[in-house]
Amino acid sequence: MRIVRARLFRFSFLVAVAPLLVTAATAVQDAVLHFDADTPITLGPKPVVVSVFSNSPRALRSLSVTASLDPPPAEPNESPQRVPVEVDTGRGFRPRRGHLTLSAAGRIRVRLVGPAGARPDATGWLTVTARSSAGVVVARRAIAVESAALKPAVTTWKVTSFQWLPGSHDGGDVGSELPLASACTDAVGPTGYVVDDDKAIAISSTCTNGKLSLHADRYPQPGTYSGKLNVGTTTVDLEIRRTMAVWWPILMILIGVLLALWTQGQLDSGLRVGQRLAISRLPRRAAKADVAYANKADGTPWEKYELEQPIQDAAAALSRELDEIRQALWPPFRWFPWPDGYMADERKALRTKLAALDQLVRDWPSLPDDFSAAHDALMKRPQAVEHAPELVARALIVLGAAGGPFDARELQARRDEARAHPGALSMIDELLRVRDYLRKFPDPPPHWAAGDQAALVRARQYERQAAAMLAVATDASLVKPQVGPVLEQASRLASRLPDPATPTRRAIGQAQPQTAAATAGAAPIISFGRIVETIRAGAVVAGPAAVVFLSLAIGVLTGLGALYKGNAWGAPADYAAAVVWGYVASTITSPIIAVVKQLGTRPRDAAAPASGG
């Protein structure tokens, strides 16, 4: 029972005392005295007032307020410097005398004034002590003497910040340091913002060696950023020009000049790029032409002809020729305007070959019709074997696709011959017609004038000459131009003979009128295919047009950048400046081109025509 009572007593005791213990512990833990802020008190020429509060439920006695500045770190043995303190306990600030009493939960105000001769940036402590029921309570707060006041040497500061790479927009130190009229030590300086349109950059500063170093945040883009920075009591107008490093515009201008030179080179030398493009397209076009050809020539003796491989070979040869022309120049000058008349003959020959190949590819799909016409012409004139055996043999070789494999030149020749065969074979008809007519005069009648008799003899001579020429003719494309005039002479002479009744003279030596069907077939037909063909043809012209456009774009854009951007453009002087800009741009490039052209001149090209490419 006693044990139970003792335990009950101990429990009751604990229940009663525990709150007191908790309160006491809390009182020990919570500061009884505390300041209105924890930040250091900056002492300057003006007095600073701080408040001290009591959390104690009872009045605190023997309140003592002291403040002192520590000696400089370099001289630790010096005694601290006292700081004058005035205390206001409710009756105004008075110099501290004796011990004060702070009422329960009361407040006092303490006024500090920087002591005369206080070292700038010196630090110390403000200490408040008091006696309470729990013992002595203390509160401390740091003191710092205000730095020396900053005074800028300028009121406007313009600096340039360079961006080295297009993608790096990082900030950092900004240009030169801002000069100060006052001394400063390493300390954080004033901060502010600079803006360009709707883009703002935070600016901070540090005072180093009497100068204010500016630091910028990340730059969104190059531009001219401006703002105001309060340095001490002075406001400085700050302008930061953020720009790419100077070698960038230099590089761009050089590229522009080189581009202008290259452009001029392309225009001067007959559009080398266009030629390359045309050559590279030839095999693909030839393959398509082969398909069209095969569709038309299926089952015919001339279906064996194929264009793709010969054109591939010819295109490769043309590319090599173009390379050889180019490689004759020193490498850097290959890209620039070539000298006037540079390898003019070789380049003209190359263009001629390219045009011939292009024409062959264009003609290829319709070539079966030409072969068919040649075949029909031959089969209609079996007597051609008698009068022009070599021509017939050649026609059979061409139509039978004999003598392969064929290169592009041979195919061109066969195309020309196939087209010329009907006309060449028609010469046989003409020959027979003249011959039949002349045979009507076995002997010149004696009553004929001597001139008529001579005309008959000469007509027969011409007829025999034409027959002889036909007998040995091989190339159909040459028959009409060579035999035709001879036959025409024979026909003219025959038409002068005095017996006009027998033959139909009109038929001799006169070209047959073109039929209506033939002219109707030549009527233009607007078709989709033709439109596509026109666009493709336009694409070839688009090369030089693009070069011209590029040059114009460069000129216009640079002109806009220099003259228009950022300015209120529209004054008469602006118009004049734009005209001058265009003039200057052309006068800059022309001398360079002239010089570049002279650099690659070869002695043998000097006398060549100036037309060049």
Place this chain on the structure above:
Amino acid sequence: MSSVAPPASPKAPERDLRERAADFLFAALVWYGKRGRRLRAWLSNRRQAKLGLARGELIVAFTNDEDARGRALAAIALAVDGMKRVGKVRRIAVRRTEQRRMPKHDEKTRRWGAELPQEHEPFVRRGLTRSYAGVSTETGLESVVRLAIRLTTWRYRLPNSRRGLVVMHSPLVVPAHAPVPVGKIVFSPGYAAAKALVGANNVDSRGVTIMVIDNDPPDLGQLDPTVAARVTIRSPYGPIVNGHSTLMTAIVGDIARDAQIVAVALSEPGAETEGAFTLIDVLNEDEDGVDLIVASLAFPDGTEKRAERGRDRSFVRAFTERRYLPRRPPALFPTGNLDKDVSVDRLGVPARFEATISIGSAAVGAHGQVVRRSEGSRYGEKEGKAPSAWWLAPGGAFRRVGDVDPFVTVDGVANAGTSIANAFAGGLLAGIVRRLRQQVSAPTPTLQANVQRIEGTLANTASSDQSQVMLDKLGTVHAGTVTFDRLAGECARLARRDMVDGYVSLEHGGGLLRLE
């Protein structure tokens, strides 16, 4: 089967499992083929006629790939030889396309580019070309032979597709006319009037030989004795089931009163091959003594299946080739009669092909000289450069097959149509051939020397085989042979457009053929 030597194969020479299985299945197929032949023949007749497919003829298409071609030919030979134990089976011919890239395939290659399926790659490198072989079979054996070829194809490891070997039916060649009875032929007064109108009463055709190709040989007993005396039947005789050939021969003989007539029947007795391949084979034979071919036949258009498109292309090619070969007389084909499943505004096949002389039917008015296109005569554009290079000849008035006015009666049955017009035109053109021949000048010693000179030049030129063929043709032309081009040119010159009522080139081609 053992009579055919197996082709060289990279595999082991011993028969592997696939070959053993194929041989066993082939033996089973032979056993099956010998049974139920009548039933199969009856079913085949019905089915083939319904689908417009030839009885007794198959076409085998295979690639010209060097390795595959050998195996394909061996597979066909093995199947044909094996099937000879079942019935009459033979290979007709192999038509090889040129070794070059096929246009369509070339386009595909270009379009596919880098995405070209791997299995097509060999054809891109070598070019996809094909050969077409005809296989003649007994009626009713088509399906069995087809199976046999597919089996041997499998045996030789060829894909059963366009990249390997494909077997298809040949299109059925039929007279462009309803079946004609065999009986007495009577020409109507309208026929006589038409003859007078087109100048066919006195056609000088001396020395001209006309070949009449039809499904059957003509029945000489039904022909006028003066005509029958000039007819030579080249094909073996058999039972004549259709009097169409007799009628054609009678009309040709009636118009071309002096011409010799050679009759050729496509259907061998018993074999009954009526396929297009057989017709092309006959047309491509070297005919030295024949001046003109009258074939009043037609076959249907192919479907849009790839294999059939290729087959049709090979037909066109075969006709085109004839044009450039010597001793291939020009052939006349009718434009076709309006019938079910055909449209009147499209020329029939092969009349549509450029290298044929196509004849449509014209009806002569009873009173006066008004000529109109027969209502049921098909019309349209020809392929090639001259879409209206086809002509009209009297063929009687008719609306469609079976609905005719009497132009010629056979055994009392009225007949009219483009077949008759074709035969009529054949007689007329015999007169033109005669005239063209008369224009030929006699050969001179210079000519002989020059020909030898040209032959020498060609002999010294590589790959001049086609050139030599053309020289041969030039020689035949010089000797008086009438070519397709000359005859077509003469038809165009003689045709009268003013005699056709309401002439339109689409409907009336080049006009009415009329001798001057």
